[in-house]
Amino acid sequence: MAEVIIVKDQAQAATLAANVFATLIKRKPTAVIGLATGSTPLKVYEALAAQVKAEQIDVSNVRGFALDEYVGLDKNHPESYYSVINNNVTVPVGFTPGLINTPNGDLATIEQAGEVYETLIRSSGGIDVQILGIGTDGHIGFNEPGSSLASRTRIKTLTQQTRQDNARFFDGDLNQVPMHCITQGIGTILDARQILLLAFGENKADAIAAAVEGGVSSFCPASALQLHPHATVILDEAAASKLKLKDYYTYTFDNKPGWQSV
């Protein structure tokens, strides 16, 4: 099972996760990091940017791979994951833009795009640390329920629920949300040497309970993390609220049964 850490708030989660990345990059300046979109990791990127600045860490040789991209959405659209990663991660942290990759959602080359991305990740030496959010239906990347646990980067159709969840990024207009995406597969994600999954808020509690304490099943893609040797799930109390073994997990704040300084 994944290690579970329950934090006081998002700021504490951000500090913890950013420190994992910063420590890695200081040890290995050519580190390969896995990046996620969505609102969940945003504070981690802010904390990492601050730490890189404060400690003057050289990040110019770090390579990065985003998990996913919409298919058929112009790369320069503000909600393409290429733009989101560039604006929220690459620019503020100071990574070298040419070393930070997103899958190519261009329709003209979509048939080869999965294999091309897999080859690029493999030739980089593989991802050292991958950060993940989780969808309310348990998806990771854009691996919706039913995705093969052995899947590799490929095209997927987004579920209605995910399109509804993501409509907030498209002026609340469901019609503007693309129907398809290209995403690293669950097998691709599991190849990362270390995984950090973050979740906050009550609306993630069911997905987290299924992922952490449910059976390993393609119907909850995040449950595949139970198969990974070095996966950590960082939650606030609301996202952790439906876990049965709450007393056994690590808490980063006082008066909790499993309190530990992390």
Ligand code: GLP
């Ligand atoms: C999208 C992304 C996922 C992300 C999920 C959750 O669907 N493809 O990688 O985990 O959103 O988003 P949020 O963090 O905003 O809840």
